[in-house]
Amino acid sequence: MQNAATSYTVTFVGAGPGAAAHLTLGAYQALQQADVVIHDRLVGPEVLALIPASAQRVDVGKEGFGPSAAQADINAALVAHAQTGRRIVRLKGGDCGIFGRLDEEMEALEAAGFGFTILPGLTSAAVAAAEIGQSLTRRGRNRALRIVTGHDMAGFAEQDWQGISRPGEVAAIYMGKKSARFLQGRLLMHGAAADTPVSVVANISRPDQQIIAATLADLPQAVAHATGPAVLLYGLAPRAAALSLPQLQEAHA
16 A cells, blocks of 8 residues: 555756746745745745745755755755655756756655655756856857866765866866866866867856856956856857956956
């Protein structure tokens, strides 16, 4: 006989990188129907403002290299709220399936006998590319797109550096601020050109968004001026006006 708890469903919702305009219709509807919203730190204020006043909010924010809720505690909270039989939304910044620890939370629910659904969201790389007026793929330029992380549980993350270093390649690097010098060294060591463009997009789609036009040669210095969470778009330069490193240095002189 099936556990009665399996009739209750948790909905994982991708909130996009910040602006409410990037929320899908399905995500909006799920929020409107939620009794409990368990959300991350990186969910934008515009999206949080759409949560009904009647819904309970649970902040389980995680901050890289800073104060964070332990993943085990997040899993336990998710299961505990699911046990109440209320409609639960697990709200994650960006797309919940890209560097969002989605698998760990799904497995915790499955182990406790609960079902779930997933509503994907716009990942930060897609919105960052739109904000700099570029396409992540282009005929004749790159036949693949890499979405990689700058660090993992073991420290700075190793990647296919030789592949990324080839001319015309494009990579969206998440959580790359702390590892910028490591990334630069690995790529140069594997033959990447020092003048390869890198767009640093911080606080994506929010009022304080920054677009910094950099190259691989000055990436660590450029990243130091990013004031919030950022995606590094390796191989892409902003199409329109952006802050260059000399402009940033002059502004802080």
